[in-house]
Amino acid sequence: MARLGNHNRKSRAAFAAAAVFLAVAAILFGVLLHFYRDASPSPSPNGTPQETATESAGGRESEFPTVDWDYWKSVNGDVIGWITVPGTDINHPILQAHASDPDYYLHHDIYRNYNPLGALYLDAECEKEGFQSPNAVILGHSLTLGNAVTCFGNVQRYSDKSFASEHQTVLIQTPNTKMRYTVRFANIVKGWEPTKRTVFAGDSDFRNWYDSSRESAAMVLDTNSEPNQVISLVSCSYNFWKQNERTVVTTSIDKNRRKRKLFRPNPVRLALVPNKDRFQSVRTHATNLPPRPRRFDSVGSFS
Numbered sequence: 001m002a003r004l005g006n007h008n009r010k011s012r013a014a015f016a017a018a019a020v021f022l023a024v025a026a027i028l029f030g031v032l033l034h035f036y037r038d039a040s041p042s043p044s045p046n047g048t049p050q051e052t053a054t055e056s057a058g059g060r061e062s063e064f065p066t067v068d069w070d071y072w073k074s075v076n077g078d079v080i081g082w083i084t085v086p087g088t089d090i091n092h093p094i095l096q097a098h099a100s101d102p103d104y105y106l107h108h109d110i111y112r113n114y115n116p117l118g119a120l121y122l123d124a125e126c127e128k129e130g131f132q133s134p135n136a137v138i139l140g141h142s143l144t145l146g147n148a149v150t151c152f153g154n155v156q157r158y159s160d161k162s163f164a165s166e167h168q169t170v171l172i173q174t175p176n177t178k179m180r181y182t183v184r185f186a187n188i189v190k191g192w193e194p195t196k197r198t199v200f201a202g203d204s205d206f207r208n209w210y211d212s213s214r215e216s217a218a219m220v221l222d223t224n225s226e227p228n229q230v231i232s233l234v235s236c237s238y239n240f241w242k243q244n245e246r247t248v249v250t251t252s253i254d255k256n257r258r259k260r261k262l263f264r265p266n267p268v269r270l271a272l273v274p275n276k277d278r279f280q281s282v283r284t285h286a287t288n289l290p291p292r293p294r295r296f297d298s299v300g301s302f303s
Helices: 002-039 069-075 153-159 161-166 203-215
Strands: 054-056 059-061 079-084 091-096 120-122 135-139 142-145 148-151 169-173 178-190 230-236 245-253 269-274 279-284
Touching (some): 069 079, 079 120, 153 161, 153 245, 169 230
Antiparallel strands (some): 054 059, 120 135, 142 148, 178 245
């Protein structure tokens, strides 16, 4: 009888422990789901139907979701655009980061609430020219939830040429325009090394950077394009340097893109020139000033 009693007590203790474990798991899943929902808002919360085909920069479009700009601007004035990649889970607002706190949206969602999933945001260094910056850098976290790759997680899949070729189109829209970008190539970079370029001395400097980036790319779809402006999509990845790696997807508008003015030279900048096996820092102008490092400092960061 004593043995039976001990067995029953052990069974009850095991059952209680299992129940506590399941309860904690359910709570954690609910919290994660809440964060995910806030990080993945609908373009039109009131259920506005999809937009019909329209003429836009980069060609005729029929895949742009209708965004309730008035609503989202009232929620957060930093909302500057919306990105959609057909055939993936990428369908998110883009917020503008600011120099006063460039990583704010790495840990806050569109509602300005703390959220470990953050939001997609345009790098603070691109604030002046917005999406027309020579290299407009959009950043976001990578997340896998069940079988779904969410947030900016699909960015890491662009190192696979088959996936990239099937998902070449990147739709960017603002309250005033719609743009169709095409994926050109993808680089896999070490998170702790400086790689970002957002300021260029002129068209020749930009061309050299673009060609060097394409030469060192892990995946290339287009070897002939010569854009004068690009948008880069950046997120965490886990191919080689699993603890600290980023995938950078470079996109540009096709030949009928709008022309933009020549880049204005900046007397002080950190020129980052990619080689095949590493990224080498090169300082130009104002050599008496100390360099300001720019590197991936945390998950999703590209600063």
